Amino acid sequence: MAVRQSLEKVEEWRKIVNSLREAGVEPYPHSFRITHSVRALNELRRQALLEPWVGLVIRTAGRVTDIRRHPNVVFIDLYEDGARFQVMADPRHSLLDYIWRGDYIGVEGVIVKTQRGDYAVRASSLVLLAKAVQPLPEWGKVDRDSPFYMRYRSVAMVLDLQLRWRIAARAKFIQALREAMWKRGFIEIPTPVLQPIYGGAAARPFTTKIWAIDEEWYLRISPELYLKRYIIAGFPKVFEVGPQFRNEDIDALHNPEFWSLEAYQAYADYNDMMKLTEEVVYEAVSAVLGTGVVKYRDQTINFSPPWRRITLHDALREYGGVDPDRLTDDQIKEKLRELQVPVKVYNRGIALVKLFEKLVEKKLVEPTFVLDYPEESTPLCKPHREKRGLVERFEAFVGGHEVANAYTELNDPVRQYEYFVREEELFPKEEAHPLDWDFVEELSFGMPPTGGVGIGIDRLAMVITNAESIKDVIPYPIVKRA
Secondary structure (H helix, E strand, O other), X not given: OHHHHHHHHHHHHHHHHHHHHHOOOOOOOOOOOOOOOHXXXXXXXXXXXXXXXXXXXXXXXXXXXXXXXXXXXXXXEEEEOOEEEEEEEOOOOHHXXXXXXXXXXXXXXXXXXXXXXOEEEEEEEEEEEEOOOOXXXXXXXXXXXXXXXXXXXXXXXXXXXXHHHHHHHHHHHHHHHHHHHHHOOOEEOOOOOEEOOOOOOOOOOOEEEEOOOOEEEEEOOOOHHHHHHHHHOOOOEEEEEEEEEOOOOOEOOEOOEEXXXXXXXXXXXXXXXXXHHHHHHHHHHHHHHOOOEEEEOOEEEEOOOOOEEEEHHHHHHHHHOOOOOOOOHHHHHHHHHHXXXXXXXXXXXXXXXXXXXXXXXXXXXXXXXXXXXXXHHOOOEOEOOOOOOEEEEEEEEEOOEEEEEEEEEOOOHHHHHHHHHHHHHHOOHHHOOOOOHHHHHHHOOOOOXXXXXEEEHHHHHHHHOOOOOHHHOOOOOOXXXX
16 A cells, blocks of 8 residues: 555656656756855844845845745745845736746745835746655644654754754754853773673664674664773773664653764763853753753753762752661662663662652752662663762752763773673663673773763753753654554
């Protein structure tokens, strides 16, 4: 049925294209030279700088988003790069019989001032540049919950200026993060996307087959273990911005493909990573919005450093109403049952983290570092230098969402091996970090004291653009095919 429907559609498109060519109109010419973009003209109008341009001949091009026909004039709205500008055409122009909403056209004409005091290009010639054989839906009329909105994402970005702005803001945020890191002496350096052993996080990977060597490999879930190899190699400050892949949830806060910034610094610890995180995020937010203060839902969030610091135990006491130092294991288990938090294998440290996630996370609206996690929470972190049973780890929270994770990195190869083994004993296979023996061996050649941090780009972009879901900031989120 799907093949038949597609063939019927293609045949409809063929008729449209052939009819244009029979009428002497080429629907897909090779190029069109412009002198002024729609965005440039719109910006000049916005700044009230177009008056001296009246009478000037220009060439511009864009997508037709609206056509308004009157007896003596036809108004055409051209859209390009998030901006619009008006074109005035003679109703007798032959091309007007062949264009509709969604087509790309080129225009040559003079800048004029309309009777209403606005500006337009009065067209002396019109050229069809690309025929939209499927007319564009009505401008601004889009249902964000519809399958159409998710399936035809490029069209959604045309119709929904807010979506387009969010996508562009995310891109600028990534650029600003990169600039903030380079400014501090970090170099961006690549790590493999395909890896023989996935690691750096507890997550289910995507699996693939490398046919040339007949081996099962994985899409990376984190660049951590390879970035640490660069530290071993003598690069003192490294980072990477790019996609990670986790074969897990799809919801308002999760997408199987997501972007992060991950960074490692020799001779540093998690205190240095806190300072780095709050500074570069603040600088990037300010670069995008012109301010470090944002509106998110019904809250005002100030990204200005320093961010609040609180231990996980204190956060449980202050926000969760439980004292982890006084709770017995039986009381913790009962609390988890009460909160309907499933636990496959009970471990006190992990159970406390789950209580924190359920009772505290959503209450951390202002940027907050939560410090000093139970040692069972990760096999890649150094034990706390003062607090037995804890590790020097923090997570950062903004708007009730976790947006960063950092460690004073473990650089003892014996402990690293033991922690990997402990993980495999404590957790089911799909929840444990696999033993990466190659990494342990490389660690045995010596890695200096190191601080590392991973920053979630999509969730931060969601907060700073006041989006309901990360689907609103990811250009092409994963959705179930019809």
